[in-house]
Amino acid sequence: MEVxxxxxxxxxxxxxxxxxxxxxxxxxxxxxxxxxxxxxxxGVSGCPELQIPLFLVFLVLYVLTLAGNLGIITLTSVDSxxxxxxxxxxxxxxxxxxxxxxxxxxxxxxxxxVKKKTISFYECATQLxxxxxxxxxxxxxxxxxxxxxxxxxxxxxxxxxxxxxRLCLLLVSLTYLYGFSTAIVVSPCxxxxxxCSSNIINHFYCDIAPLLALSCSxxxxxxxxxxISAATNLVFxxxxxxxxxxxxxxxxxxMHSSExxxxxFSTCASHMMAVTVFYGTMLFMYLQPQTNHSLDxxxxxxxxxxLVIPMLNPLIYSLRNNDVKVALKKFMxxxx
Numbered sequence: 001m002e003v004x005x006x007x008x009x010x011x012x013x014x015x016x017x018x019x020x021x022x023x024x025x026x027x028x029x030x031x032x033x034x035x036x037x038x039x040x041x042x043g044v045s046g047c048p049e050l051q052i053p054l055f056l057v058f059l060v061l062y063v064l065t066l067a068g069n070l071g072i073i074t075l076t077s078v079d080s081x082x083x084x085x086x087x088x089x090x091x092x093x094x095x096x097x098x099x100x101x102x103x104x105x106x107x108x109x110x111x112x113x114v115k116k117k118t119i120s121f122y123e124c125a126t127q128l129x130x131x132x133x134x135x136x137x138x139x140x141x142x143x144x145x146x147x148x149x150x151x152x153x154x155x156x157x158x159x160x161x162x163x164x165x166r167l168c169l170l171l172v173s174l175t176y177l178y179g180f181s182t183a184i185v186v187s188p189c190x191x192x193x194x195x196c197s198s199n200i201i202n203h204f205y206c207d208i209a210p211l212l213a214l215s216c217s218x219x220x221x222x223x224x225x226x227x228i229s230a231a232t233n234l235v236f237x238x239x240x241x242x243x244x245x246x247x248x249x250x251x252x253x254x255m256h257s258s259e260x261x262x263x264x265f266s267t268c269a270s271h272m273m274a275v276t277v278f279y280g281t282m283l284f285m286y287l288q289p290q291t292n293h294s295l296d297x298x299x300x301x302x303x304x305x306x307l308v309i310p311m312l313n314p315l316i317y318s319l320r321n322n323d324v325k326v327a328l329k330k331f332m333x334x335x336x
Contacts, residue, residue, distance in 0.1 A: 036195040055112035062105040068314030069098040079327040096138040097310035103130035104306040124206040129187035137179030143240035149268040150244035
């Protein structure tokens, strides 16, 4: 794979564009080129004895992810006390979490049980596009939720005026539109390069890094597009979150009442925890030294993106939120 010349690109694109000699692509002779119509997913582990235990572990994670996020979506839709902007955004965060897991987990679970772990070319492209759509939408949704908490704490008297129903719909629509536009630009670009001879993807789903490692053509353009997209998403969302919480902290410190400070902090504590877990995982990937980077590390981080974080978010928001706990108790007592 051709490496981008600018050293500053290397550190940020390490996750997306790792260097690997596992599948050499630049020295293939033209006469050996064979068009790839399907790929083979290596999975989380190649050890046969670990397939069933790993299947059970990830099945439990996926079931908990389904139950938790469907619960959040249901409660925020039917309970009258949860019809505020904060819970409207939380519902759509749950939708992105649920979608992100569902794009990856079913195929991953099936591959634990079968010997032929293949995925067609177009199914692979669809999976990557779906993953990009939901993960980018989640990144933007966390930024939108940070802005919502900023207005709620720093301008509480104008909160319902500023964060109106119309603005909520607009922000969510733009979030999904941006995620969709990223998916339809990046995914076709990744699959526009030539794939030949080796079709073994060193991952449990179709991700950008292992796919580009298999290419036997020039990958400069997809690398550049991936870098620009990743940098834009990460920088914009993190700046929004940091600026919002910087102002939130200042606003809380200016409060004279300890009870007021406690109440203000409690309204954004759950979101702070969700943001910390999500961006902590991303920064772990971006800031690690390039010499220590490997596709196996990518797998570990991807497990967090696709299953662990989507499972944790409903727990974070329900266990630390009295409104959600009351709504859940009421729903359990009278589901109709």
